[in-house]
Amino acid sequence: MSLDSAHAAPGASGIAAVPATRMSDTRTPDTAETDPSVFARLARVARRDPAARAVTTSTRSITYGELVAAARRCAAALCSAHGVGGPTAVPIAVIADSSVETVIAACAVLASGHPLVLVDDRLPRQKRAAVLASAGAVVADRPLSGTAVEVLPPPVTRVDRGRTAMVCFTSGSTGDPKGVVLDHGGVAGKADDLRTAVGLTPSDVVGCLLPVSFGAGTTALLAGLLSGSTVALWDPRVSDPAALGDWLRAVGATTMHASVALVRSLSAPDGPRPVVETVRAVVTYGEPLLGVDVVRCRDALAPRADILNWYAVTECGVVAWSRVSPTDDVPEGRVRAGRAVPGRRLDVVGEDGRAVAPGSAGEVIVRGGRPAVGYLGRESDRFGVDAEGVPFFRTGDRGRVDDEGLLHLLGRLDDAVKIRGYLVEPGEVAAAVAGVEGVADVAVTSTEVDDRTELVAYVACVRGHDAQRVVRAVRASAGDRLPQWMIPRFVVPLERIPRTTRGKVDRAALPAPEVTTPSARTRTSSSLTVVATSELVGTALGVTVDLDDDLVAAGADSLSFVRMATMVRERFHVDLDPARVAAEPTVRAIADLIDETTRAGSRSRRGTGVLVPLRETGTGVPLFVVTGAGAPAVSLIPLVRRLDPERPVYGLQAHGLESRARPDRTVRAAARRYVEQIRRVRPTGPYALAGHSMGGIVALEMASMLHDAGEDVVEVVVVDSRLTTALLDGVDAAAEEAPESAGVDPDAVYEKLRLSLPALLRIRLQMMVAGYVTFAPITQWMLFYNKGLRMLKGHTPRTYPGSVTVLRTAGNEQDDRVWSRVVTGRISIADVPGSHTDLLREPHVESVAREIERAVADITVPAH
Known part of the structure; x- marks a missing residue:
């Protein structure tokens, strides 16, 4: 799926096979040289009104004229130390805080022609050293009094002079921090996108609540400076959050730029709201914005502000953005990411690199704009050029496009987990939990328990709320808001959600959930x-x-x-x-x-025993479905509900499962009994048969018997059945072994249930009399499941000459080469979602029903 700001028709749908390891390969050689440097643009702004205030903090302010003059003096010292000419330049690092001195030093490096590396002053010493080593940068002291910059250790990296403006390091939340090389056009382009979206002018005061060393903080700073606005710096990590409203009023902020984590932490005071009348726009960064975040921001701070959900990445700037105005309805869950900026297009592609259907999920690809030059010192196929010569960047984010052509983010590609066979985005679960009353912040991850993947919801409570009451509310609300497979197995209350210095969840610091064993x-x-x-x-x-x-x-x-x-x-x-x-x-x-x-249900069905009518009305050809080993016919009800309502459906279950009767001991005996039953309902063909798991093998045997009797069997649908090597031994002894698919080992099932030795012995004895004696239904189903497995071990399939459709789940790799050993007619293979045990449940059963209907759609009732 593709979209752009003007709804233009998409061009090439896939990613071209022209990998570019560095964006320098995708540009014309003279592109960078034709762009004015960031500092040159800043100097032009300063010439228009040198007395205008450029930057203000709680301790100092500086005008545009003073900023440019101080930066030029410091730049001269840098050039004296490291040269002003030559083809290469040395990256220079500024240890940055939210101060005027940091802004002067950063502008000085940009003016010198050397690449700027902003390093957060609050980084742990070891991580700071790793970033500096990776950048190969020298470290400059900040010009505390506007004097020359002192240069420290010798450089280990040199880059193209004039081409590289900055090396920005990613947060490292999905791995090691990477140095992203940006040219002057790319740095300025990020700032221009933001100032255009917000409509910044010289009369604005940009409230930057982001450390300037962060990519978003740098962009907010430069967007304000290149607009001639006043940029007010405030670092929430070292400031009192309770004083935020007073500070915004004191500086007269008209826009506020903050992490989603900061906005989420806001809470309305008990007394009168400290409304900040001047703030007209709040721009959020770092994480997907939730509807509850919008409500909290308005209730606690800026009720009349537009809220801008800014989705950007270090490597290419803004990907998409959306606005929630005060008159708009606040969405539940995540606020949509929105639409690309002009001149850019977004594609949502599958694993094969081709555009997915509208509404389907895939990786978000950004095309056009001014992406980064590449990663410093490493290659990456995330940058490239498509068949039309347009640069693109793979974001690594999952998203989908709605009917209005707007992008919705679902999470990171590597965050999605399989729960009970369903693909779950933890971010969607977190969005649902965040809306529960009393939840101040939330993070959702996964963990492994007894070889199963389980979801864990970590919740920080609003001050004054009882943690255990909030946990109970989360469990109750999750069941109401989410499907069963998305409900967190564990809900862990925390005093606060641990976050990195960039405001992202610090997953390594989350405690492991307490897993207790059954009594x-x-x-x-x-x-x-x-x-x-x-x-x-x-x-x-x-x-x-x-x-x-x-x-x-x-x-x-x-x-x-x-x-x-x-x-x-x-x-x-x-x-x-x-x-x-x-x-x-x-x-x-x-x-x-x-x-x-279940006993009452069994008694109500006992008149039929083997053949259970699941839907008797309808004009279509009836479908006879054989259940898997030990499963009752009522387990097929979800499937029946998804099939054509005009198609009668009958389930076939084991003899003796729901009434006292001698169980069949072989597959052929069961098939013979089933054929007798279906011919009482439908004496002559055409017949349509289906079977799940072992039921598919029985259905094939039924089809052979009906074929031998001269009847017309138009289709047999086997639903995730497996032809084991044992089954095929008597079919073709010279053939190679069939690939075994994951099956169910009854002994492993018993071990999973942790039954005692006496209980296991009791079950073995019960198997001997099952059918003659009716046990509790769950026990009865397990006993007949084991009987079914034993029947399969002694069965050799006959060769069937008719048409067969094979439905497979991901764990089943048997293809038409395997099935051709027992089927000589047409074989159709179709893959369906889910696992072997849950494909007949929602939501996977819808796909199974669709494939069955496709297989039997052309069958018509003959005229009599």
């Missing part, structure tokens, strides 16, 4: 329902509880019980009354209720 009572339980329910409740609440613990005392509320009922419906295919769950809120009571409800 001995849970570990030794012989009831599979109890064990499964315990896991479900732990997921819903984010804590592990004993079987008879009061769940209300553990943090459950009415929304938690609704969430548990939803999870029970997805996993056990029954509907629980949340009121009954809340009436006796313990794991054991909920497990008993599940067993009671």
